[in-house]
Amino acid sequence: xxxxxxALRFECQPGCTECCRQKGWVYLSESDVVRAAEYLxxxxxxxxxxxxxxxxxxxxxxxxxxxxxxxxxxxxxxxxPAKPTQCRIFPFWPELVESKREWAKTARYCPGMxxxxxxxxxxxxxxxxxxxxxxxxxxx
Ligand code: SF4
Ligand code: SF4
Numbered sequence: 644x645x646x647x648x649x650a651l652r653f654e655c656q657p658g659c660t661e662c663c664r665q666k667g668w669v670y671l672s673e674s675d676v677v678r679a680a681e682y683l684x685x686x687x688x689x690x691x692x693x694x695x696x697x698x699x700x701x702x703x704x705x706x707x708x709x710x711x712x713x714x715x716x717x718x719x720x721x722x723x724p725a726k727p728t729q730c731r732i733f734p735f736w737p738e739l740v741e742s743k744r745e746w747a748k749t750a751r752y753c754p755g756m757x758x759x760x761x762x763x764x765x766x767x768x769x770x771x772x773x774x775x776x777x778x779x780x781x782x783x
Pocket of ligand 2: 662669712713714715716720723726730
């Protein structure tokens, strides 16, 4: 049975980029593409040609050969103000806030989990819901 994580604490740690260095896909909504393209002064079409891999019903960032993300540099994310919803909402993804076990597992690489202020469960759920809405194909 899935149990909602309780008493979540979280505060992103300055200088940390661990979540960006994990293996996995960064999925994109249509608005994620438009926002990031605009931030970089590109058209959505040009952004998509360069950075996006599109399948029948999903889009994700292409992964460069030498790192985990085109936008990751030592100092952090170069598109931070316009980063994809998935990146912005982390770690309040449905699969993490709805499972104590998954939350604890993710906390092994995210030093911000378990630190900082107590997060209202309602707030965490709201963010998880935003994630579901942004990527309906992932949460059917
Ligand atoms: S791993 Fe956690 S603390 Fe580090 S940048 Fe990501 S969210 Fe912040
Ligand atoms: S888009 Fe930015 S926040 Fe998301 S994985 Fe890449 S570097 Fe990290």
